[in-house]
Amino acid sequence: MLDISDVEFTTLRDLVRERFGIWYDDQKRFLLLSRLSTRVAKRGFETFGAYVRFLKDGPRREEEWTDLASVLSNNETYFFRERAQLKALAAGILDEFLKRSPRVRLWSAACSSGEEAFSLAMTLIETGKIPDAMLSIRATDISPRVLDLAEKGYYRALSFRATEPPMLHRWFRAQGDGFAIDDRVKKLVSFGRLNLLDGARVAAEGPFDAIFCRNVLIYFDKPTQKRVVESFAKALRPGGYLFLGHAESLFHLTDLYEPIIGPDAIVYRLKAEGMKLGVTA
Numbered sequence: 213m214l215d216i217s218d219v220e221f222t223t224l225r226d227l228v229r230e231r232f233g234i235w236y237d238d239q240k241r242f243l244l245l246s247r248l249s250t251r252v253a254k255r256g257f258e259t260f261g262a263y264v265r266f267l268k269d270g271p272r273r274e275e276e277w278t279d280l281a282s283v284l285s286n287n288e289t290y291f292f293r294e295r296a297q298l299k300a301l302a303a304g305i306l307d308e309f310l311k312r313s314p315r316v317r318l319w320s321a322a323c324s325s326g327e328e329a330f331s332l333a334m335t336l337i338e339t340g341k342i343p344d345a346m347l348s349i350r351a352t353d354i355s356p357r358v359l360d361l362a363e364k365g366y367y368r369a370l371s372f373r374a375t376e377p378p379m380l381h382r383w384f385r386a387q388g389d390g391f392a393i394d395d396r397v398k399k400l401v402s403f404g405r406l407n408l409l410d411g412a413r414v415a416a417e418g419p420f421d422a423i424f425c426r427n428v429l430i431y432f433d434k435p436t437q438k439r440v441v442e443s444f445a446k447a448l449r450p451g452g453y454l455f456l457g458h459a460e461s462l463f464h465l466t467d468l469y470e471p472i473i474g475p476d477a478i479v480y481r482l483k484a485e486g487m488k489l490g491v492t493a
């Protein structure tokens with residue numbers, strides 16, 4: 213692999229953090245460089261240093277940054293991941309939303325190839341408590357590559373590792389060596405590109421009853437995590453919910469939310485101060 217000086221490496225990882233929030237500490241130096249080495253060659257640079265200078269000031273750097281969003285992130289996902297949270301949503305939290313309004317809006321805020329957003333749609337349809345016309349799910353990610361996959365709604369075996377067979381048969385049709393999502397589920401979800409670091413865009417996406425931002429904060433450093441979860445407060449209705457991945461928590465990060473501890477899942481509810489942040493019902 214091409215070599216890189218310590219100063220160039222520091223510049224590179226700071227640029228990546230500024231753009232995407234993704235933090236590569238010293239232990240992840242090799243991971244970052246190995247993920248980028250193909251790009252360096254593809255772009256025709258002979259040294260990492262030249263590539264870093266191009267990312268910083270090059271005239272056509274924006275195109276490269278768009279591609280890097282897909283190269284530098286982990287896109288691992290599957291249907292019905294962290295099922296206990298989905299059960300909590302379907303069992304009690306949905307009723308809270310429906311008391312406030314018959315219309316429910318959810319956001320899968322780092323949706324990868326769409327499995328999380330479609331799992332939300334299937335879970336809520338299955339409750340029988342809400343008509344399709346009253347449910348909408350926004351799903352966004354920074355990577356154009358995974359968003360293309362999400363728009364297709366076509367999945368292979370690995371995406372179904374936690375899917376119960378009746379759900380697979382009910383909501384997918386076999387096609388080639390994979391499965392296509394049912395149109396009824398597909399039409400409840402609208403996909404788009406969004407960087408979670410763009411606080412103005414985050415606020416403008418709202419208001420939502422709940423935001424699912426699972427298994428992405430773990431790649432951010434603490435200040436970025438804080439910034440992102442605090443910007444979500446501007447996109448949630450008062451009393452709205454934030455769902456994080458099981459390895460993520462708001463502990464020592466912000467007190468804008470109160471943890472609701474269930475038997476198998478922890479979720480976070482926006483405190484009343486959310487209203488002071490300009491959120492309207």
Ligand SMILES: C[S@@+](CC[C@H](N)C(=O)[O-])C[C@H]1O[C@@H](n2cnc3c(N)ncnc32)[C@H](O)[C@@H]1O
Nearest residue numbers: 232285288289322324354355407408426427428
């Ligand atoms: C591991 S996947 C998680 C997918 C899904 N939420 C789940 O839990 O199964 C993380 C996703 O976060 C996206 N991501 C990383 N940085 C991001 C950013 N700054 N803004 C928006 N999405 C980002 C990646 O592209 C990737 O698709």
